[in-house]
Amino acid sequence: MKTKITELLGIEYPIVQGAMAWIAEHHLAAAVSKAGGLGIIAGGAAPVDYIRDEIRKAREITDKPLGMNIMLLSPNADDLAQLAIDEKIEVLTTGAGNPGKYMAAWKNAGIKIMPVVASVALAKRMERAGADAVIAEGMEGGGHIGELTTMPLVPQVVDALSIPVIAAGGIAEGRGMAASFMLGAEGVQCGTVFLASNECCISDKYKELVLKATDISTVVTGRPSGHPVRSLKTPMARKCLELEKENTDASLEELEKATAGSLRKAVQDGNYEEGTFMSGQIAGMLRELRPCEDILKGMTAEAEELLKNAYKRFE
Numbered sequence: 001m002k003t004k005i006t007e008l009l010g011i012e013y014p015i016v017q018g019a020m021a022w023i024a025e026h027h028l029a030a031a032v033s034k035a036g037g038l039g040i041i042a043g044g045a046a047p048v049d050y051i052r053d054e055i056r057k058a059r060e061i062t063d064k065p066l067g068m069n070i071m072l073l074s075p076n077a078d079d080l081a082q083l084a085i086d087e088k089i090e091v092l093t094t095g096a097g098n099p100g101k102y103m104a105a106w107k108n109a110g111i112k113i114m115p116v117v118a119s120v121a122l123a124k125r126m127e128r129a130g131a132d133a134v135i136a137e138g139m140e141g142g143g144h145i146g147e148l149t150t151m152p153l154v155p156q157v158v159d160a161l162s163i164p165v166i167a168a169g170g171i172a173e174g175r176g177m178a179a180s181f182m183l184g185a186e187g188v189q190c191g192t193v194f195l196a197s198n199e200c201c202i203s204d205k206y207k208e209l210v211l212k213a214t215d216i217s218t219v220v221t222g223r224p225s226g227h228p229v230r231s232l233k234t235p236m237a238r239k240c241l242e243l244e245k246e247n248t249d250a251s252l253e254e255l256e257k258a259t260a261g262s263l264r265k266a267v268q269d270g271n272y273e274e275g276t277f278m279s280g281q282i283a284g285m286l287r288e289l290r291p292c293e294d295i296l297k298g299m300t301a302e303a304e305e306l307l308k309n310a311y312k313r314f315e
């Protein structure tokens with residue numbers, strides 16, 4: 001399937017693997033890139049040396065294009081931004097903010113830039129600042145989210161920009177991918193579906209919870225702090241909601257203490273009680289672990305088939 005995104009990135013399938021802090025490391029990113037999508041190493045708030053290592057390990061597995069993500073709330077975003085240049089990363093995505101101050105340096109280094117946006121206003125600013133594409137992410141997605149859902153966000157961003165748009169948030173199969181193309185997107189970004197991949201190195205508990213999830217298994221916490229996060233409804237998420245409801249200085253302080261490092265507890269330790277298991281709403285559709293290659297091939301084939309034969313439904 002050829003789109004402006006496969007052309008821009010030099011990849012086979014118009015599917016970008018979403019950056020997920022602590023989760024999207026070299027095994028996952030390299031597997032996705034090797035199979036013909038765009039694998040992304042998540043910078044998160046990890047130390048620069050750790051991310052440099054992850055990039056180099058991924059490069060040992062594949063010489064296909066590789067992406068990295070800068071999470072703009074991270075205290076070491078400046079250092080990770082420079083690391084991407086030093087390590088000659090082909091594509092950068094950004095999340096949770098406006099990457100404007102880095103864009104000139106990244107463009108000078110020849111890096112393709114695809115900021116995640118959650119509004120038309122930021123999308124327009126990114127185009128003016130020289131972005132190669134934007135990723136319009138709806139709040140169906142996991143982790144840090146904006147306010148709009150994918151269905152209204154994507155077409156409004158498509159209409160406002162001339163550069164290609166990648167749809168994200170709630171996409172894990174061919175139907176969502178076909179729908180994204182009908183909204184005007186040229187590619188999709190998927191995170192949650194790769195939690196249920198063989199190559200994703202998260203705790204068994206995390207995978208088990210994703211596979212057991214139903215349509216109503218996720219919840220959004222963190223709204224009062226201005227950083228809403230979608231995750232599975234586990235004891236930690238319930239505790240966050242309670243403390244937010246209390247909304248006192250003491251409860252918010254306890255909240256901050258409880259959530260610090262909680263994603264890592266989910267990813268690495270499978271700590272059900274204290275972990276934050278970030279996930280999108282589409283987890284409810286995932287029932288089995290699959291290799292990344294099957295995910296990419298299956299989604300694309302299903303989307304192609306749906307788009308090719310759509311007219312038959314209305315004859």
Ligand code: TUI
Pocket residue numbers: 021071073094095096097098116117118122137142143144145146227229278
């Ligand atoms: O960044 C993500 N997803 C993430 S980051 C993360 S780590 C984290 N942990 C706790 C609190 C916060 C972050 C986990 N998941 N996705 C990309 C994304 N970016 N989604 C939405 C946005 C976004 C939202 C508002 C981007 C820009 C924005 O506005 C910025 C502005 O200045 O207008």
